[in-house]
Amino acid sequence: MDSHITICPSTLYTGTPVVLISTLNADGTANLSPASSAWALGDMVVIGLENGGQTLSNLRARPELTINYPHGDMWESVESLGDLTGASPVPPHKEDRYRFESDKFGVSELTPQQSTSVKVPRVEECPLQLEAVVEKITDGVGDYAIVEARVTQVHAEESIVLPGTQHIDTRSWSPLLYAFKHYFSLGKHLGQRPGVA
Numbered sequence: 001m002d003s004h005i006t007i008c009p010s011t012l013y014t015g016t017p018v019v020l021i022s023t024l025n026a027d028g029t030a031n032l033s034p035a036s037s038a039w040a041l042g043d044m045v046v047i048g049l050e051n052g053g054q055t056l057s058n059l060r061a062r063p064e065l066t067i068n069y070p071h072g073d074m075w076e077s078v079e080s081l082g083d084l085t086g087a088s089p090v091p092p093h094k095e096d097r098y099r100f101e102s103d104k105f106g107v108s109e110l111t112p113q114q115s116t117s118v119k120v121p122r123v124e125e126c127p128l129q130l131e132a133v134v135e136k137i138t139d140g141v142g143d144y145a146i147v148e149a150r151v152t153q154v155h156a157e158e159s160i161v162l163p164g165t166q167h168i169d170t171r172s173w174s175p176l177l178y179a180f181k182h183y184f185s186l187g188k189h190l191g192q193r194p195g196v197a
């Protein structure tokens with residue numbers, strides 16, 4: 001007996017960390033957008049971005065970014081950016097839901113913080129912040145591109161770092177997760193790989 005049933009869910013967002021990506025607009029101001037299609041391997045972060053968004057056009061023109069990981073309790077700030085785009089005019093496929101906003105830091109009440117290796121600001125309220133430089137953008141099979149960026153600097157709030165080490169204190173670190181368009185924070189600690197700090 002198969003206990004599974006066949007379904008057609010509206011999304012396949014199974015539950016990945018949310019990041020806030022900041023990029024530089026042509027006029028030198030900063031854009032800020034939520035994304036959840038991002039993962040890391042070594043010092044590379046790979047991000048899936050829809051065509052037509054301001055984040056992707058900024059990265060094609062100015063290949064620097066910051067990748068900021070909000071704490072779980074910041075979900076409402078993230079959501080306040082959900083229907084905004086820094087693209088003007090708003091791309092036709094987004095017109096029904098999205099509106100243009102030039103000051104996404106202001107709208108979300110988040111604070112730009114100067115970076116150390118890129119010109120793009122970090123998000124001060126995010127406990128974990130990565131500065132990165134784009135190395136490759138590949139057009140996807142669907143209406144998206146795959147951005148590969150090398151991390152040039154990592155900033156972690158002292159409260160999430162194990163004292164005297166380079167390691168994140170996983171008991172203090174609670175990323176915001178996005179599962180089937182619902183926001184969650186981490187559940188209980190289940191275990192760890194032997195020999196891993």
Ligand SMILES: Cc1cc2nc3c(=O)[nH]c(=O)nc-3n(C[C@H](O)[C@H](O)[C@H](O)COP(=O)(O)O)c2cc1C
Nearest residue numbers: 033034035036037049050053054055082084085086
């Ligand atoms: C929690 C969350 C996660 C999202 N993840 C992605 C993503 O991984 N890739 C993407 O292209 N858009 C994602 N979006 C949608 C973009 O944030 C949205 O298209 C936004 O308008 C992009 O802004 P921009 O045009 O200024 O770049 C996500 C939105 C939310 C609220």
